[in-house]
Amino acid sequence: MKCVIGGAQLRVFGRAIHAIARISDEFWFDPVEKGLALRSVNSSRSAYACVFFSSMFFQHYCWTAVSQPCQKEKQLSLPCKLIIKSVLPVFRCVNVLERNVEKCSISTSPSEHHITFQLLCRHGVVKTYNLTFQECDPLQAVFAKHMCPNILKVHYRLLADVMIHFPTSQEEITLSVTPMKVCFKSYTEEDTDFSRTMLTEIQLSPEEFDYFQVGVDSEVTFCLKELRGLLAFSEATSVPVSIHFDRCGKPIAFSIEDLLLEASFILATLCEAEKEAASPEPACCPRPWDSSKTGMDKSDQPSMDGASNAATAASKKPQQKGNTPNMDPAKPQSALAKQEVKNIPRGMERDVPGRAGAATAKAVGGEATEAPYAKVRELPMVPAVEPHSCCLAEHPHVLWGFQWDQLSQQHSWKTPALLGTLLGAGGFHWEMLLAEKDHKVVKASQIINTQILYHSFLPVQILHFPVPLLILWSCLLQGEGGHW
Amino acid sequence: MPFSAQPPASGERCALSASLDNARHLSSLLRAVHFQDYATCLATASGLRVTVEDAKCIQANAFIQAEIFQEFSVQEESVMFRISLSVLLDCLTIFGSSSLPGASTALRMCYRGYGYPLMLFLEEGGVVTVCKINTQEPEELLDFDFCSTKVVNKIILQSEGLREAFAELDMTSEVLQITMSPDKPYFRLSTFGNAGSAHLDYPRDSDLMEAFHCNQTQTNRYKISLLKPSTKALALSCKVSIRTDAQGFLSLQYMIRNEDGQICFVEYYCCPDEDITEAEL
Numbered sequence: 001m002k003c004v005i006g007g008a009q010l011r012v013f014g015r016a017i018h019a020i021a022r023i024s025d026e027f028w029f030d031p032v033e034k035g036l037a038l039r040s041v042n043s044s045r046s047a048y049a050c051v052f053f054s055s056m057f058f059q060h061y062c063w064t065a066v067s068q069p070c071q072k073e074k075q076l077s078l079p080c081k082l083i084i085k086s087v088l089p090v091f092r093c094v095n096v097l098e099r100n101v102e103k104c105s106i107s108t109s110p111s112e113h114h115i116t117f118q119l120l121c122r123h124g125v126v127k128t129y130n131l132t133f134q135e136c137d138p139l140q141a142v143f144a145k146h147m148c149p150n151i152l153k154v155h156y157r158l159l160a161d162v163m164i165h166f167p168t169s170q171e172e173i174t175l176s177v178t179p180m181k182v183c184f185k186s187y188t189e190e191d192t193d194f195s196r197t198m199l200t201e202i203q204l205s206p207e208e209f210d211y212f213q214v215g216v217d218s219e220v221t222f223c224l225k226e227l228r229g230l231l232a233f234s235e236a237t238s239v240p241v242s243i244h245f246d247r248c249g250k251p252i253a254f255s256i257e258d259l260l261l262e263a264s265f266i267l268a269t270l271c272e273a274e275k276e277a278a279s280p281e282p283a284c285c286p287r288p289w290d291s292s293k294t295g296m297d298k299s300d301q302p303s304m305d306g307a308s309n310a311a312t313a314a315s316k317k318p319q320q321k322g323n324t325p326n327m328d329p330a331k332p333q334s335a336l337a338k339q340e341v342k343n344i345p346r347g348m349e350r351d352v353p354g355r356a357g358a359a360t361a362k363a364v365g366g367e368a369t370e371a372p373y374a375k376v377r378e379l380p381m382v383p384a385v386e387p388h389s390c391c392l393a394e395h396p397h398v399l400w401g402f403q404w405d406q407l408s409q410q411h412s413w414k415t416p417a418l419l420g421t422l423l424g425a426g427g428f429h430w431e432m433l434l435a436e437k438d439h440k441v442v443k444a445s446q447i448i449n450t451q452i453l454y455h456s457f458l459p460v461q462i463l464h465f466p467v468p469l470l471i472l473w474s475c476l477l478q479g480e481g482g483h484w
Numbered sequence: 485m486p487f488s489a490q491p492p493a494s495g496e497r498c499a500l501s502a503s504l505d506n507a508r509h510l511s512s513l514l515r516a517v518h519f520q521d522y523a524t525c526l527a528t529a530s531g532l533r534v535t536v537e538d539a540k541c542i543q544a545n546a547f548i549q550a551e552i553f554q555e556f557s558v559q560e561e562s563v564m565f566r567i568s569l570s571v572l573l574d575c576l577t578i579f580g581s582s583s584l585p586g587a588s589t590a591l592r593m594c595y596r597g598y599g600y601p602l603m604l605f606l607e608e609g610g611v612v613t614v615c616k617i618n619t620q621e622p623e624e625l626l627d628f629d630f631c632s633t634k635v636v637n638k639i640i641l642q643s644e645g646l647r648e649a650f651a652e653l654d655m656t657s658e659v660l661q662i663t664m665s666p667d668k669p670y671f672r673l674s675t676f677g678n679a680g681s682a683h684l685d686y687p688r689d690s691d692l693m694e695a696f697h698c699n700q701t702q703t704n705r706y707k708i709s710l711l712k713p714s715t716k717a718l719a720l721s722c723k724v725s726i727r728t729d730a731q732g733f734l735s736l737q738y739m740i741r742n743e744d745g746q747i748c749f750v751e752y753y754c755c756p757d758e759d760i761t762e763a764e765l
Binding site: 100114123124125126127128129130131132 | 645648679680681682683684685686687689690691692
């Protein structure tokens with residue numbers, strides 16, 4: 001693959017790299033026939049970015065499918081998908097870049113395992129960078145933007161002007177919308193000392209937006225740091241930013257689209273605590289996911305109260321915690337036997353069994369293998385979890401467990417490698433200890449993010465698991481094979 | 485404004501005495517060679533030379549000609565002593581290192597001779613500071629024996645072209661490889677770091693190239709950690725001359741124009757690195 005980026009577009013490309021760099025240190029470099037895609041996901045899987053440059057963006061774009069006959073390569077028809085660290089130095093100073101660099105050519109040679117970036121600069125100086133890459137599995141997030149009830153479209157300048165009011169130390173902000181107004185405010189955890197914090201709130205009326213559609217009143221909280229990268233990038237492209245989102249807990253997508261490129265940043269959102277009384281137990285005891293209610297569109301919240309309290313009390317930052325997940329594709333999952341949950345906390349009794357839920361889940365499970373993209377964003381119904389029972393699979397490969405109380409109860413269970421990683425990366429609001437099938441323990445960390453979406457092919461028994469949102473996490477990545 | 489000196493005790497003459505209206509002329513040059521704590525100062529009638537060495541592989545010299553000083557006198561043929569450069573710089577910048585227009589520190593320097601401390605009198609805005617810095621036995625300095633007859637390749641470049649390159653050198657690379665050649669790539673700086681290799685090519689007909697005299701293709705490697713401090717000198721300079729001799733010794737000479745437009749020189753000498761094996765590109 002070889003492409004040449006001309007002067008004016010270099011700034012855009014450099015900004016894209018910088019924006020992606022805010023998500024993670026590594027990114028996927030994925031040249032395809034139609035163009036070049038750059039993707040990144042952060043270590044806690046709470047933010048995903050994809051920038052796709054169509055071949056017209058480049059002065060010159062040439063891609064040939066290379067078949068890899070040698071035995072190491074699994075991919076046959078596509079050039080390798082890559083992770084590159086340290087590309088950033090190449091595009092280090094974006095402002096200087098456009099002044100000094102006339103054009104940049106990027107070429108890959110699969111046989112040599114490096115990508116060459118060559119910058120033709122002022123005064124005839126030529127900078128050549130030969131960067132090594134790693135083969136890896138494809139990365140793709142699935143998010144159905146068209147199914148989001150709330151869509152806002154706004155010029156980047158407005159968003160930038162809004163964000164500038166938030167201090168750079170502000171980690172998360174909350175966007176709340178009603179059909180009458182849009183409000184951005186800083187998010188604080190409940191244990192914050194309010195006497196020392198500054199809270200910022202900015203209200204906008206619908207007229208300020210190029211496009212305003214609010215189907216569902218919602219309040220979503222997401223990480224601001226990642227968004228700032230996108231804003232800087234959109235400034236280079238001068239394309240309006242579209243925001244697609246739903247209720248809290250569902251991901252929010254910021255995207256830019258024009259003839260030459262498409263960029264989307266998908267961020268996880270925090271599930272807010274509702275007005276319902278918090279569980280009297282220590283915050284780390286979550287209530288199990290209320291199966292019957294989740295089938296309906298309304299209240300995810302009540303069942304998540306304990307959880308979100310725990311989340312807020314735990315006060316974790318998504319990016320800092322979390323194991324770096326390994327990228328092994330998940331192995332196909334054998335059907336699980338009935339699962340049980342151990343050590344259910346006191347809050348469990350409130351659960352209402354949902355027969356209908358079970359049926360749906362089964363049906364959903366059935367569909368799974370055929371159409372992984374089918375049911376996006378509908379939370380599956382699960383049968384009730386019996387108090388004081390354990391979620392256990394009889395199958396030796398898969399045992400589930402979780403630690404209700406971060407501090408005391410620890411159970412080690414076996415999970416498939418990928419799931420273990422994902423769950424490890426995305427413990428909802430309590431810490432989890434999971435073990436791989438060879439008895440390695442993978443300790444999960446806490447993050448405050450919730451589901452992005454889910455795949456419908458999960459067997460029912462898994463859905464028994466009172467932390468289904470973690471399962472939903474797994475769907476952010478389609479590993480090779482894509483199912484487990 | 486010039487500070488009228490306090491002469492030393494009656495009858496005694498200083499082996500070295502100098503005064504300078506703007507101590508920054510001296511301190512900025514010394515900073516360009518400040519990569520070790522200790523430096524050797526050599527004062528002769530033509531001026532002051534401050535030398536810093538490391539690992540017996542690299543030597544940096546800062547030359548401040550007598551003409552830069554308002555007053556400069558050396559009683560003996562030459563005066564040499566070793567002194568803590570860090571302390572000297574701290575004293576010279578005792579009134580702060582920010583360069584406000586109009587406010588400058590006046591300096592008077594006095595060294596009575598072997599065994600005596602170096603006295604500095606610094607004045608700014610009516611406030612006077614007196615510093616006494618102990619001197620030490622000078623150590624033997626390396627002699628790179630670099631004279632113009634032995635030079636194989638020589639390039640003079642405008643510093644602005646190199647500044648960014650040196651500032652962005654991949655420090656995960658152990659070496660900086662310098663290729664100078666009458667043919668392509670003419671002048672190339674290469675690093676081999678964790679992420680891969682990087683090459684910076686300067687063509688001989690580039691605007692930045694003031695002089696290009698390469699007779700032979702030479703590729704030499706130098707430990708990057710030793711050369712990195714030269715970035716400071718590069719940042720101050722307007723031109724740099726890069727020379728190598730038959731053994732691969734490198735000489736970098738930086739022409740620095742100070743605030744008053746006077747020219748001073750800083751040079752770096754470096755031995756080539758023999759130990760590193762050929763890295764793959």
